[in-house]
Amino acid sequence: MPFLIYVHGFNSSERSFKSQRVKQALEQRGLGQCFACPRLDWQPQVAIQQLCELIEAKQQDTESVTLIGSSLGGFYSTYLSERYQLPAILVNPAVAAPVLLRDYLGEQKNPYTGERYVLTERHMQQLELLDIATPTQSRYWLMVQEGDEVLDYRAALKRFPTPAKLTHEPDGDHSFVGFERFVDDILRFAGF
Structure with a gap:
């Protein structure tokens, strides 16, 4: 059985809107056990370790992880x-x-969890160690909206010029407006 891991963003949590939509869709199909969205530590090095442990555990007992x-x-x-x-x-x-x-x-507060912490240059160095300049294009489905008020969508298109699948929409915002329209396609992409 496939397994889907949702990786939430900065100052978010396992309760994010998109994560909940995917989780609900799998639960409605009786496949809730095939989904995880861990609450990630705010420190990049720790968050990656959490995710590596989860992936390695799931790879042992599922046919595929997305x-x-x-x-x-x-x-x-x-x-x-x-x-x-x-x-x-x-x-x-x-x-x-x-x-x-x-x-x-500087000082941060996660609005979902209430956790307070201080983001430092050391954490930026941890992120630099994770940067993939030339990803294998055929592994990815890139979803971008031009109205993203936080990130420049063109940077993603430059990093992923020929992904396996591309959803590029005008307007929208950083949350990806209308995300729920794609949940069934996401599950198909993951092998469900």
Whole structure:
């Protein structure tokens, strides 16, 4: 049976809207056990370790693992996809996370969890170690909306010029407006 791992973004959590939509769709099919969206640590090195442990555990007892990552989760998913040779769906991915997150250095509060922490230059260095400059295009479904107010969608198109599948829409925003329209296709992409 396939397994789908949702990788949430910066200052998000397992309760993100997109994660919940995918989880509900699998539960409605009686496949809730085939989904995970772990609450990731805010420190990149720790978050990647959490995800590596989950992937390695699931690879032992499932036929395939697919990642779906949003924003910073898309950045993490690219690294993990290359490391483990997994298919991944990237939703408005933060392809330049080590640069973009420098704007957030200092004290942070996760609005979902209430957790407070301090983002430092050391964390940017951790992100730099995860950056994949030339990803294997055939592994990815890239989903971008031009109205993304947080990230420049053109950076994702430049990093992924020929993905296996591309959804490129005008307007929208960073949350990817109308994401629920794609849930059935996402499950098919993951092998369900």
